[in-house]
Structure formats: structure tokens, C-alpha cells
Amino acid sequence: IKHPLQNKWTLWYYENDRTNTWEKNQKEIASFDTVEDFWSLYNHIKLASELRQGCDYSLFKAGIRPMWEDAANKRGGRWLINLERKQRSNDLDRFWLDIILCLIGEAFENSDDVCGAVVNIRGKGDKIGIWTADATNSEGVKEIGRKLKDRLHIKQKDTIGYQVHKDTMDKSVAKNFYTV
Numbered sequence: 034i035k036h037p038l039q040n041k042w043t044l045w046y047y048e049n050d051r052t053n054t055w056e057k058n059q060k061e062i063a064s065f066d067t068v069e070d071f072w073s074l075y076n077h078i079k080l081a082s083e084l085r086q087g088c089d090y091s092l093f094k095a096g097i098r099p100m101w102e103d104a105a106n107k108r109g110g111r112w113l114i115n116l117e118r119k120q121r122s123n124d125l126d127r128f129w130l131d132i133i134l135c136l137i138g139e140a141f142e143n144s145d146d147v148c149g150a151v152v153n154i155r156g157k158g159d160k161i162g163i164w165t166a167d168a169t170n171s172e173g174v175k176e177i178g179r180k181l182k183d184r185l186h187i188k189q190k191d192t193i194g195y196q197v198h199k200d201t202m203d204k205s206v207a208k209n210f211y212t213v
């Protein structure tokens with residue numbers, strides 16, 4: 034028998050198509066709820082580093098759309114990891130897989146707060162975001178941030194920031210609500 038995961042997860046793919054809206058460009062690829070089905074999907078699709086600029090992968094709990102407006106996301110925010118251009122060749126794919134395994138393996142203490150994760154492939158530098166449901170749960174949010182840095186071997190002195198989606202929507206105030 035296959036090894037069941039605690040949650041069912043859906044992988045989404047965003048391809049920049051100017052003739053469509055942002056929302057319509059978010060395509061659901063597949064859902065899985067066993068370890069084996071995860072690996073067969075992962076081995077079947079392109080690595081994040083092989084995607085064209087402007088594309089994203091998003092992995093969210095089934096039923097949660099990878100957008101601020103979803104009921105599960107709207108009171109939350111994201112830990113944001115900004116990568117340098119040179120990290121696309123040696124860190125991006127490893128970071129993204131590590132984060133996926135943290136999510137589906139429920140590695141975070143309060144994994145109930147985790148909604149999903151997004152990897153943005155961008156010329157100005159790739160980004161990985163881990164989205165949580167409740168920005169006011171400071172202890173829970175900071176525990177996830179600390180665990181992230183630990184799992185990705187990010188140096189203690191390199192801080193990462195948590196931004197509330199409401200602020201990110203209003204670009205003019207995109208600021209760090211927490212840092213670890």
C-alpha cells in the first residue's frame with residue numbers, strides 16, 4: 034500500500050500569459066496525498082530552475098488557492114526568502130524540494146497554520162515564500178521561520194522577513210512584520 038500523507042496537497046503552475054488575468058494564469062497541475070504519488074509527480078515535471086522567467090510553482094493544501102484572497106490566506110502572510118541570481122544553479126532546487134518535504138511531512142510544530150509555499154522564478158532574483166494562515170500568531174509564525182532557516186542552513190546572521198499579505202497587496206507598505 035502507499036504511504037498516506039497527513040494532508041492532501043495541490044501543485045499549481047503560473048505561466049505569464051499577458052492575454053489572461055493573473056488569476057486565470059494560475060493552473061492546477063495535480064493533487065496527491067501519498068508519498069509515492071508525490072514523488073511520481075515531482076519526477077514527472079520540470080525543476081523550478083528549468084522554468085522560464087515570470088513563472089511560479091505553488092504547493093498548497095488541497096482547497097486553498099495560491100492567492101491572498103483565499104479565505105485561508107487573507108488573514109495571514111509569508112516568510113520570504115530572496116535568492117541571489119547565482120543561487121538559481123546551486124540552491125534554488127534544493128531549497129524548494131526541502132521546503133516541499135517540510136510541508137508534506139508536517140515538519141513544522143504548528144503545521145496547521147501552514148497554507149502552502151510559492152517559488153517565483155524572476156530575472157531580478159528568485160523568491161521562495163512560505164504562506165501561513167494567521168499573522169497574529171507570532172510564536173507560531175516565528176517558530177516556522179526559525180525552523181526554515183535551520184532546514185535550509187541559512188546563517189543565523191542572515192535575517193528573513195515575514196510580510197502580512199494585506200501589506201504586500203498594498204505595495205507601498207510592503208514591510209517585515211517579523212524577522213528571524
Ligand SMILES: CN(C)c1nc(=O)c2c([nH]1)N([C@@H]1O[C@H](COP(=O)(O)OP(=O)(O)O)[C@@H](O)[C@H]1O)CN2C
Nearest residue numbers: 054055056087089099100101102103153155160204
Ligand atoms: C487575485 N489577484 C489579482 C492576485 N492575487 C494574488 O494572490 C497575487 C496577485 N494577484 N499577484 C499579482 O502578481 C504581481 C506580481 O507579484 P509576484 O508575487 O509574482 O512578484 P513579482 O513582482 O513578479 O516579483 C502582483 O503585483 C499582483 O499584481 C501576486 N499575488 C500573490
